[in-house]
Amino acid sequence: MTTDFVPFQLERLLSTWERQIEYNLSESGVHPMTMRELVQDAAQIEALVDTELNYPQANGDPLLRERIAALYKGATADNVLVTVGAIQANFTSLLTLTDPGDDIAVMQPNYQQFWGLAQNLGRRLSTFGLKRERGWALDRDELATAMKPSTKLVTVVNPNNPTGRIMPADEREAIVTAAAQVGAWLLADEVYAGAERLTDEFTPSMYGDYDKVLAVNSMSKAYGLPGLRIGWVVGPADVIEQMWAWQDYITICTTMLGNRLAAVALSPEVRPRILARTRRYVRRGFENVERWAAARTDVEIMPPDAAAICFVKYRRKINSTELVMRLIREKSAFVAPGDLFGLDGYLRISFGLPDDYVNEGLRRLGELLDEVG
Numbered sequence: 001m002t003t004d005f006v007p008f009q010l011e012r013l014l015s016t017w018e019r020q021i022e023y024n025l026s027e028s029g030v031h032p033m034t035m036r037e038l039v040q041d042a043a044q045i046e047a048l049v050d051t052e053l054n055y056p057q058a059n060g061d062p063l064l065r066e067r068i069a070a071l072y073k074g075a076t077a078d079n080v081l082v083t084v085g086a087i088q089a090n091f092t093s094l095l096t097l098t099d100p101g102d103d104i105a106v107m108q109p110n111y112q113q114f115w116g117l118a119q120n121l122g123r124r125l126s127t128f129g130l131k132r133e134r135g136w137a138l139d140r141d142e143l144a145t146a147m148k149p150s151t152k153l154v155t156v157v158n159p160n161n162p163t164g165r166i167m168p169a170d171e172r173e174a175i176v177t178a179a180a181q182v183g184a185w186l187l188a189d190e191v192y193a194g195a196e197r198l199t200d201e202f203t204p205s206m207y208g209d210y211d212k213v214l215a216v217n218s219m220s221k222a223y224g225l226p227g228l229r230i231g232w233v234v235g236p237a238d239v240i241e242q243m244w245a246w247q248d249y250i251t252i253c254t255t256m257l258g259n260r261l262a263a264v265a266l267s268p269e270v271r272p273r274i275l276a277r278t279r280r281y282v283r284r285g286f287e288n289v290e291r292w293a294a295a296r297t298d299v300e301i302m303p304p305d306a307a308a309i310c311f312v313k314y315r316r317k318i319n320s321t322e323l324v325m326r327l328i329r330e331k332s333a334f335v336a337p338g339d340l341f342g343l344d345g346y347l348r349i350s351f352g353l354p355d356d357y358v359n360e361g362l363r364r365l366g367e368l369l370d371e372v373g
Contacts, residue, residue: 010336028162028221031354055253056258074208086218087113100123136163154178156188164304190205193217195279207235
């Protein structure tokens, strides 16, 4: 490892502390489902119990790929690669579509995977922002500046992490147009689609908006099944084939049970039930955050459109990671610091959890903010 290696600080912080504290409001998905909640049909239970724990087909079980493809207009199983979570789909996309020295443009604030990967793998990084003062709207001037004739890849998260904002149609069009003008690939990380707070309409995928789009998703966030470690990428069949070639070197495949359980979750009978559960958690959970924030004068919230997360601005003269470390050590509670998303002075708070759990975590955070003064 070189001395200038950029560590994935958020993931290391989460993996170090999330199991060590009493109240974890740092995650970004809803409360995980149990096996009993997921599999309720007797025939499915028997089939799973009889599953041979072999390797699945390396690019994903055919039934699972068919069910994923059915979620994307015009896609077939040949357009789908099943991966170890969305994080591997993103990593393999970068390896497939770019080379060292290539330019990539990354939306900020954002899940910082591409920000770190670009630097560690020798890509040249540009960013374009979402502006809080405009309701986390796209800064089109920054987008224009970030795009270069040599840009090979543009990455977005929609609905956004950490703000929970859903891009309106005109912003989607602006990003697609900017990518198309230079012939860049567009990667849309869509892991929060299905966790909408204000509507029952599933956030439309950017797949199909342009002939060079890759759509990434997973079972971890909107489906409440992070432990399956099943993600996927949907794109042109020839690019999916190239990505599979990289995957042969990285993970080979996912797990047999992960494939089978994900296929159950995405079945026409089960998927609507899961998404209804997710939206109940998101809608009820945000009410807890709203009440907490309304009782305080030192925090500002902007209601998210989707996802079980809220990006909260606080009025205290303390670095966000320093504040979070104090929260861990002094209150045995945990939220995600904003500086690890590129914006200090913010906290990403998860609320897609049981009410009592969320409220106690928020109480402890408020207690620390009072003590910081």
